Amino acid sequence: MDEQSKVSTVDVDRAPVIEPGYTFGTVTEKISAIVLTRPASNGWFVGFGIGFMLTMMLLYAIGYLFLKGIGIWGVTIPIGWGFAIINFVWWIGIGHAGTLISAILLLLRQSWRNSINRFAEAMTLFAVACAGIFPAIHVGRPWLAYWLFPYPSTMGVWPQFRSPLMWDVFAVSTYATISALFWFMGLIPDFATLRDRSNKPALRIVYGMLSMGWRGSARHWHRYETAYLLLAGLATPLVLSVHTVVSFDFAVGIVPGWHTTIFPPYFVAGAIYSGFAMVLMLAIPIRKIYGLEDFITERHLQNSAKVMLATGLIVAYGYGIEAFMGWYSGDRYDAFTIWNRLHGPYAVPYYLLLICNIFVPQVLWIRKLRASPVALFLVSGVILVGMWLERFIIVSVSLSRDFLTSSWGMYYPTRWDLMTYIGTIGMFLAAIFLFVRILPMISIFEMRTLLPEAEVKE
C-alpha cells in the first residue's frame, strides 16, 4: 500500500493499477454493463464465428480420427508422440499463467493482479480443456480413455501407478478441478452483483442461482476470504507440480535429450513464459475493444512483460544447461542429440526456436517497447510460436534419432494433425468470446477493494 501512495504520474513503471476518479458504483457499472447492457458488436460475431467454425473443423478432424484411427496422423514408430503431446504440453503450459496470476500473486499480495485474474483464470480453464483433448484422442482407442482412471473393472487389473503417465492423469485432472473451483468461487460475489443489477427476470434467476444467494454478510466474507486464501495456497504447489509431472513424462524415460534433471524447473518456467504471452495477447485487444484501459493499465502490461523477460531467461538458461550437459556428461548419445539439434534434419525449427524464445524477447529490456501494447502483442505472438517449437524439438529430435541407427525415422505432421491443432485454437477463441459476453471478465468485488475508500479509516 505504501508503494501505491508514492505513485508518480511520470514514472510509467509505477503507473496506477486503476486510474483515479472511480467509485464503487462506477467500477460496478462499467464492468457489469459489458455483460448486461452492451449489445454484441459485429466484430464479436465475426470473431466468435471464426472460433466456432474452427471448432467444427476440430470436431470433423476428431470424428474422422475415430473412424480411421491415428494412422491419419503423422505419428509412427519411432516418433509415436507427435502433435498430440506437443500440443498437450503447449496448452497446459499456457494455462499455468492463469493460476500464477490468481494464486501466487494473491499470496504475494500483488494487488495489481485483481484486474486480470478473472480472465487469466478463464484462459487457464479453456487451455486445460484444449490440452485434455490431446492425450484422450492419442490413446489409440479413445472410447476406452476411461481406462486411465482406477475403477473396479471386470478385468481385475489396476492402472500402473509407477508410471509418470499415470501421475499425469491425476495431476491434470486435479488441476482442471481446482482451477474450475477457484474460478467459480471468485465469481460468486460477482454473480450476486449481476443478479441485483440485471432488469431481465430470466437473467436474474440464472445469475441468482449461480450466486448461491450470496448476500455479502461479514461472516460469509470472512469464511470466503479464508477459503480463497487457502485455495490459493493449495493451487500454488499444485501448479508447480503439474508441469513438473508433465516434464516427468519425458525426464523419467531414458531417451537422450529427455533424461535430465533440469526438465521440471525449466518446464515450469517455460509454462509461465508462454502463459503470460497468451495473457497479453488476450488482454491487449480486450482492453482496447471494451475500453478497459483504466482497469488494465500500462502497469499490468509492464509487469507481465517483466515476468516474460525473467522466465524467458530461465528458459534460455535451461537450453544452455542442456547443451553444456551434452558435452560435460561425456555421454555420446546426449552429445549426439545436441549435435543433431544444431545440424540435423530439424535444425531449422531449432534455430527458429532460439530466435523466438531467446533473441526476440530481449527487446523487452527497452522500456519504450514494454510500454507499447502493439510491440508487446507482437513479441507475445513470437513467444507463443517459440514455445510451441520448443515442445516440437523436444519430442521430435530426441525420438527421431535415439540409440540405434537402424530405428531412426522422421516425423512429418499431416493435414489432420494441423486441423486438430488449429481447431483447438478455434475452440479456445470461441470460449473466450463467449466468456467476455456472459461473465464479468474483471473481478468486480476485487476491483472495489483496490479503491482508496475500501479501507476503514479509524
Place this chain on the structure above:
Amino acid sequence: MKRDPIYGMMAEFDSATALFDAARSTRQAGYSKIDAYSPFPIEGLAEEIGAPHDVPLVVLIGGIVGGLTGYLMQYWMSAVDYPLNVGGKPAHSWPAFIVITFEMTILFAGISAVFGMLALNGLPMPYHPVFNVPRFALASKDRFFLIVFSSDPKYDAAGTRVFLQGLQPRSISEVPS
C-alpha cells in the same frame, strides 16, 4: 416454534468506515445478534461482528483424508489386490506413489475449502429475509448495511430504531421475515 414476523432492523450506510464504526457501536451498546453486509470484504469487520474461524479445520481434514485416500488406494491396488511385477520393482514402491498422494491431498483439500465454505455459510440459499428490503440490492454495489436481528435479547422495535438512528445512517428499514 412460531416464527417472528419481523426478522430485524436494518440500517444503510454510505461507506466502509461508517459501517465499521456502526458495527462497533452496536456491539458496544450490548447487541449481540447482528450482521453486516458489504459489497466487498472489509478487514476487521468480521471480528467486530463475531465470526467463527472454522474453515481451516475443514480444509485440514479434507487434505488429510485426501492424502490417505491417495496413498492407500495405490498401496491396496498395487500391493494387495493385484500385485503386478513391472520391471522388477517392488509391489509397494512408495516413492512412485508420492506424486498421486500429493495431487489427491490438494484435490480433497481444495474441494473441502470451496464446499466447506459454502456449507458453513449455509449457501446455496436463494431466498433470505434481507432480500425483502428493496434497497438491499445495492449491497452488491456500493452500499453498506447493518442489521440487528429480532432474536437479539435487547431487540425492541422502537428502541432499536432510535439507537440505529443515532448512528446516522442513510435509511432504516424493518426487515419482514
